[in-house]
Amino acid sequence: MLNICILGSTGSIGTQALNIIRKNRDKFNALALSAHSNLRLLKEQLYEFKPKYCVLTDSSRAGEIDPKDFPSTKFLFGQEGLKQVVSLKEVDVVLVAIVGIAALYPTIEAIKAKKRIALASKEVMVSCGEYVKGLAAKTGSQIIPVDSEHSAIFQCMQGQIEGSLKRLILTASGGALRDLSRDQLEKVTPEMALLHPNWKMGSKITIDSATMMNKGFEVIEARHFFDISADRIECVMHPQSIAHSMIELKDGSVLAQMSYPNMEIPIMYSFTYPQRIESGVPSLDFIALKRLDFEAIDADKYPCLELAYRALKAGEMYPAILNLANDDAVRLFLEGRIPFTKIPQLIEEALDSIDGSIKCTPENVYCIGSKVRDFIAARV
Numbered sequence: 001m002l003n004i005c006i007l008g009s010t011g012s013i014g015t016q017a018l019n020i021i022r023k024n025r026d027k028f029n030a031l032a033l034s035a036h037s038n039l040r041l042l043k044e045q046l047y048e049f050k051p052k053y054c055v056l057t058d059s060s061r062a063g064e065i066d067p068k069d070f071p072s073t074k075f076l077f078g079q080e081g082l083k084q085v086v087s088l089k090e091v092d093v094v095l096v097a098i099v100g101i102a103a104l105y106p107t108i109e110a111i112k113a114k115k116r117i118a119l120a121s122k123e124v125m126v127s128c129g130e131y132v133k134g135l136a137a138k139t140g141s142q143i144i145p146v147d148s149e150h151s152a153i154f155q156c157m158q159g160q161i162e163g164s165l166k167r168l169i170l171t172a173s174g175g176a177l178r179d180l181s182r183d184q185l186e187k188v189t190p191e192m193a194l195l196h197p198n199w200k201m202g203s204k205i206t207i208d209s210a211t212m213m214n215k216g217f218e219v220i221e222a223r224h225f226f227d228i229s230a231d232r233i234e235c236v237m238h239p240q241s242i243a244h245s246m247i248e249l250k251d252g253s254v255l256a257q258m259s260y261p262n263m264e265i266p267i268m269y270s271f272t273y274p275q276r277i278e279s280g281v282p283s284l285d286f287i288a289l290k291r292l293d294f295e296a297i298d299a300d301k302y303p304c305l306e307l308a309y310r311a312l313k314a315g316e317m318y319p320a321i322l323n324l325a326n327d328d329a330v331r332l333f334l335e336g337r338i339p340f341t342k343i344p345q346l347i348e349e350a351l352d353s354i355d356g357s358i359k360c361t362p363e364n365v366y367c368i369g370s371k372v373r374d375f376i377a378a379r380v
């Protein structure tokens with residue numbers, strides 16, 4: 001039995017992870033859950049899964065849960081609560097599925113506790129990749145990617161010997177706005193951008209898919225996960241989301257991992273690696289699919305992708321600035337306070353104006369957060 005601690009159990013990844021546990025009670029146990037604001041869903045999860053621990057990260061809402069209703073669960077609160085659950089002796093896997101920079105601190109604590117990390121929260125590697133990888137190498141903590149693209153690459157890399165990799169090819173669905181022209185993007189509303197054609201995800205990552213910043217983040221993540229330079233990571237539009245990403249080897253062979261779009265496969269693999277179990281995802285029907293399409297990504301339409309490459313090449317704190325500025329810009333767009341096309345503009349201005357040449361450490365990432373927030377706020 002694998003004891004799993006799910007950080008962000010009320011989110012899109014968290015609920016899909018619980019679905020896996022629901023279908024495999026003999027293999028997985030939801031030992032600890034964490035949620036921030038969705039107490040209605042959290043309570044349903046507590047009734048159903050009866051975890052031994054629950055962390056409410058927004059401790060100001062503590063009064064809204066009566067522990068007497070959940071006698072098998074011990075309640076903990078805030079960042080300190082997260083630190084305690086990820087370090088529990090009984091925890092085998094920590095699934096990090098908290099959106100935004102709030103995922104960084106508990107991931108670091110889980111690495112220090114030498115846990116297997118199933119890493120969904122891309123902001124962790126984007127903001128502090130070198131540090132996190134270095135720490136994991138020191139403690140021996142294993143970090144398994146959950147993002148479908150990195151899971152695909154990780155799966156293709158199994159059995160490859162060092163020095164065989166030539167390049168990585170990340171596939172992009174193009175998000176909700178892929179059929180609109182650059183001019184039409186000016187008038188896009190949050191409702192339009194939230195309608196992702198292939199994946200059902202949280203609102204922040206769905207907007208990141210529409211701007212293509214999500215792909216930019218994945219380039220940065222891939223650089224850290226697979227220790228490969230930015231010029232050997234390419235992105236290609238693949239509207240069907242069947243090939244989740246590819247690797248090209250020295251001899252020109254290309255390997256892809258394919259399936260119908262379903263996050264349960266990469267989440268489950270991060271739990272069971274290197275073993276595989278039934279997922280219930282239907283087998284690919286190639287005859288019905290008929291074709292798989294690949295297209296170049298229009299750099300003028302999606303400036304966020306280039307901004308991510310630029311931040312990665314600049315190094316140190318620039319990827320963290322990119323991530324923090326994007327967090328704020330996306331929030332402002334979702335609140336209806338800026339147009340869609342202002343998202344890349346604000347991020348570019350932040351990269352141009354804020355000095356990111358200092359060493360990238362978690363402390364510096366937290367410190368620069370308020371600087372980026374003030375910078376963006378002054379431009380709205």
Ligand SMILES: NC(=O)c1ccc[n+]([C@@H]2O[C@H](COP(=O)([O-])OP(=O)(O)OC[C@H]3O[C@@H](n4cnc5c(N)ncnc54)[C@H](OP(=O)(O)O)[C@@H]3O)[C@@H](O)[C@H]2O)c1
Nearest residue numbers: 008010011012013036037038098099102120121122201202
């Ligand atoms: N969804 C996908 O298919 C997918 C694929 C690849 C990677 N990812 C990555 O996985 C992460 C989660 O994505 P998602 O789509 O599951 O997001 P989501 O649906 O928005 O869920 C986010 C989770 O984080 C919790 N949370 C929000 N703010 C928090 C805070 N300040 N402190 C602690 N917890 C907080 C939320 O709790 P409440 O709901 O209770 O407020 C919720 O449980 C993101 O980094 C995303 O980029 C997602």
